[in-house]
Amino acid sequence: MRIAIIGGGFCGYHCAKALESKNTVTLFDTKPYFEYTPSVHKLLTNAGYAEKIQKPWDKVLKNTTLIQESVQSLTNSRATSQNHNVVFDYAIVCTGVSYPIFLKDTTDVYTVTKGEQVKNLAPVLAQAKNVLVIGGGLIGVEVAAEIAESAQAKLTIVHPGDRLIERNPAKASNYAKDWLEKHHATILFGEKVVDREKSAFITDKGKRIDADLVFWCAGIKAEAPFFVGEKDEKGYIVVNEFLQSSLPNVFVGGDIAGVQEEKTAQNAHLHADVIVHNLTALAEKKKMGTYTSKPRIMAISLGNRKGICTKGSKVWNGLLPALLKKFVEFKEK
Numbered sequence: 001m002r003i004a005i006i007g008g009g010f011c012g013y014h015c016a017k018a019l020e021s022k023n024t025v026t027l028f029d030t031k032p033y034f035e036y037t038p039s040v041h042k043l044l045t046n047a048g049y050a051e052k053i054q055k056p057w058d059k060v061l062k063n064t065t066l067i068q069e070s071v072q073s074l075t076n077s078r079a080t081s082q083n084h085n086v087v088f089d090y091a092i093v094c095t096g097v098s099y100p101i102f103l104k105d106t107t108d109v110y111t112v113t114k115g116e117q118v119k120n121l122a123p124v125l126a127q128a129k130n131v132l133v134i135g136g137g138l139i140g141v142e143v144a145a146e147i148a149e150s151a152q153a154k155l156t157i158v159h160p161g162d163r164l165i166e167r168n169p170a171k172a173s174n175y176a177k178d179w180l181e182k183h184h185a186t187i188l189f190g191e192k193v194v195d196r197e198k199s200a201f202i203t204d205k206g207k208r209i210d211a212d213l214v215f216w217c218a219g220i221k222a223e224a225p226f227f228v229g230e231k232d233e234k235g236y237i238v239v240n241e242f243l244q245s246s247l248p249n250v251f252v253g254g255d256i257a258g259v260q261e262e263k264t265a266q267n268a269h270l271h272a273d274v275i276v277h278n279l280t281a282l283a284e285k286k287k288m289g290t291y292t293s294k295p296r297i298m299a300i301s302l303g304n305r306k307g308i309c310t311k312g313s314k315v316w317n318g319l320l321p322a323l324l325k326k327f328v329e330f331k332e333k
């Protein structure tokens with residue numbers, strides 16, 4: 001079968017790996033390597049860590065054609081980028097989400113999502129005096145903890161909710177708060193950064209926070225402008241229980257799939273397993289399997305040696321969750 005995969009993150013990489021030996025697989029991705037995104041924040045304090053989390057495509061995929069370009073249009077038989085036009089029998093869309101910054105002036109304001117950019121910020125962080133982290137969800141907490149543990153700068157976190165990582169149990173939130181405060185971070189709850197005047201970042205309650213380096217960790221946006229099939233009101237691609245889009249030969253996985261669940265690497269990998277099975281089943285006219293969302297183990301790092309692990313209402317804190325996160329990263333290599 002001719003299979004086009006759009007997006008080489010967790011879902012796309014695992015699909016390509018599983019399908020390449022028996023099919024003609026083409027992977028479109030904007031990067032020349034697979035990147036282990038859950039550890040990208042580590043590059044803020046150790047740029048050399050990039051080598052550990054970026055794997056060149058030719059080292060990890062032996063029988064896949066890589067096109068390092070962005071797909072601009074996708075029909076039910078053709079994926080088109082600037083210089084390529086690939087005809088397929090089946091396609092898999094897994095282009096992830098974007099992390100837009102909602103400020104007019106984004107000077108010195110960065111997201112922590114792409115290793116290539118993040119590693120260049122390590123020397124900037126080393127010189128920074130006042131660092132602001134906007135957002136106290138999973139990414140904001142991991143980024144803030146990395147800075148709090150290793151950098152000299154004064155650190156402030158602004159979070160609109162009344163507790164950090166609030167989709168997790170209160171025990172996990174409290175542990176993150178105590179750990180960050182012990183590492184001299186100031187946390188402002190119940191406020192949002194809405195504007196800036198030069199180096200002063202202004203909250204909806206009128207507070208001004210002076211910062212020379214800002215990390216924006218406040219929300220994601222679903223964007224798949226190339227996709228002509230059905231999307232929901234937030235822009236996620238609508239999928240059925242088999243992870244098929246409204247174009248039956250186009251499967252969708254990872255963060256961009258309209259599945260009501262936490263957007264995680266772990267779920268993206270599980271989507272890949274279901275898609276690989278279903279795509280083959282569909283081609284062989286066999287029964288497809290369904291994808292079911294459920295609470296899964298989530299490991300959140302707090303610097304190098306501490307972490308939080310949650311599963312539903314259960315919480316474990318301390319060294320073991322940190323080791324678990326390292327083990328998962330090691331296993332991906």
Ligand SMILES: Cc1cc2nc3c(=O)[nH]c(=O)nc-3n(C[C@H](O)[C@H](O)[C@H](O)COP(=O)(O)OP(=O)(O)OC[C@H]3O[C@@H](n4cnc5c(N)ncnc54)[C@H](O)[C@@H]3O)c2cc1C
Nearest residue numbers: 007009010011037038070071095096254255263264265266
């Ligand atoms: C700092 C940070 C920490 C995180 N920590 C954790 C964690 O601890 N545990 C966890 O489970 N999850 C974590 N996540 C979330 C996790 O990284 C994502 O859920 C996961 O990467 C989603 O995988 P994906 O396959 O949907 O796509 P992504 O990994 O987002 O990759 C999508 C790929 O598609 C490419 N692309 C986009 N548009 C196009 C196009 N038009 N054409 C071609 N290619 C395109 C992009 O360049 C990208 O390479 C973290 C994320 C961040 C940023």
